[in-house]
Amino acid sequence: QQQVKQSPQSLIVQKGGISIINCAYENTAFDYFPWYQQFPGKGPALLIAIRPDVSEKKEGRFTISFNKSAKQFSLHIMDSQPGDSATYFCAALMGSSNTGKLIFGQGTTLQVKP
Amino acid sequence: DTAVSQTPKYLVTQMGNDKSIKCEQNLGHDTMYWYKQDSKKFLKIMFSYNNKELIINETVPNRFSPKSPDKAHLNLHINSLELGDSAVYFCASSPWTGVTDTQYFGPGTRLTVL
Numbered sequence: 001q002q003q004v005k006q007s008p009q010s011l012i013v014q015k016g017g018i019s020i021i022n023c024a025y026e027n028t029a030f031d032y033f034p035w036y037q038q039f040p041g042k043g044p045a046l047l048i049a050i051r052p053d054v055s056e057k058k059e060g061r062f063t064i065s066f067n068k069s070a071k072q073f074s075l076h077i078m079d080s081q082p083g084d085s086a087t088y089f090c091a092a093l094m095g096s097s098n099t100g101k102l103i104f105g106q107g108t109t110l111q112v113k114p
Numbered sequence: 115d116t117a118v119s120q121t122p123k124y125l126v127t128q129m130g131n132d133k134s135i136k137c138e139q140n141l142g143h144d145t146m147y148w149y150k151q152d153s154k155k156f157l158k159i160m161f162s163y164n165n166k167e168l169i170i171n172e173t174v175p176n177r178f179s180p181k182s183p184d185k186a187h188l189n190l191h192i193n194s195l196e197l198g199d200s201a202v203y204f205c206a207s208s209p210w211t212g213v214t215d216t217q218y219f220g221p222g223t224r225l226t227v228l
Contacts, residue, residue: 032214043118043204043219044157051214087155099170100145100208100215104157 002027004092006105013112019077021108023090026071030092034102035064035075038087047088048075080112117141118220120205126226127195135190135223137205145169146188147206147217148180157204163188164210195227 006023013019023033034049050057050064050073057064063076077084090105118139127133139146147162147170162170163182177193188205202222208215 034216036219038155041221043206043221045219046216049214049216089157100147100162100210100217101159101170102217103159107155107157109155 002103004090004103004105006090006108008108009106010109011111013080013110015080015082015112015114017080017112019075019080019084019110019112021075021088021090021110022072023074023105024070024072025092027092027094028071029094029096030103031095032093033064033066033073034091034093035062036089036091036104038089038107040086044089077110080110082112082114085110085112118205118207118218120203120220120223122223123221124224124226126228128228129195129197131195132191132193133195133225134192135203135205135225137188137190137220139186139205139207139218139220141207141209141218143207143209143218144185145208145210145215146182146185147208148188148190149204149206149219151202151204151222153201161188161190192225195225197227200225200227 035047036044037047038044061078066073088108091102121136145164148160161180166182179191182188204222205220206217208217
């Protein structure tokens with residue numbers, strides 16, 4: 001119930017293409033869903049986040065789509081660039097726990113080919 | 115003007131030794147965390163402190179002991195190191211444990227136990 005399942009494990013996309021990473025969760029008490037981006041040798045950094053009362057959130061080339069009934073959410077990277085090559089983690093948090101405990105997905109390594 | 119810093123960046127040690135990793139944040143945040151990232155890049159929360167009070171204590175061997183001398187510092191001490199402790203350890207901080215608070219990660223400490 002505390003898991004967040006992420007797919008695919010790795011993804012190769014051509015420059016200019018769309019990268020799509022999917023996540024699913026079981027616990028309906030989760031109420032905050034951030035995506036973190038991690039470059040090699042660096043710590044993860046928040047990319048974009050969504051709450052379940054919104055079905056879509058867009059920030060530049062990055063969009064989160066959220067399907068509350070299916071308990072799934074996904075990250076879309078439009079016009080993917082080589083500089084987007086990194087590992088992406090979805091995560092979920094239960095605000096009511098008041099602990100800030102993030103449950104991370106397994107991560108997706110994205111490679112954008114020039 | 116590093117936000118979250120960790121020392122050392124690399125730590126190579128023998129099995130059975132005791133070692134410490136230090137973390138400092140200059141963001142004025144109240145909450146700090148320790149995460150472990152394994153060889154498959156899976157990120158898992160270990161501990162969190164809010165204003166020097168332990169908030170999260172996951173199922174972690176009691177060889178791991180966090181210490182928070184003040185709210186800007188959270189150190190991790192590991193006794194009797196084992197091969198399975200080899201991983202990258204990330205410190206993070208956030209303003210509070212509220213739902214939408216971004217967690218800011220440090221650069222990580224790569225621990226190798228021989």
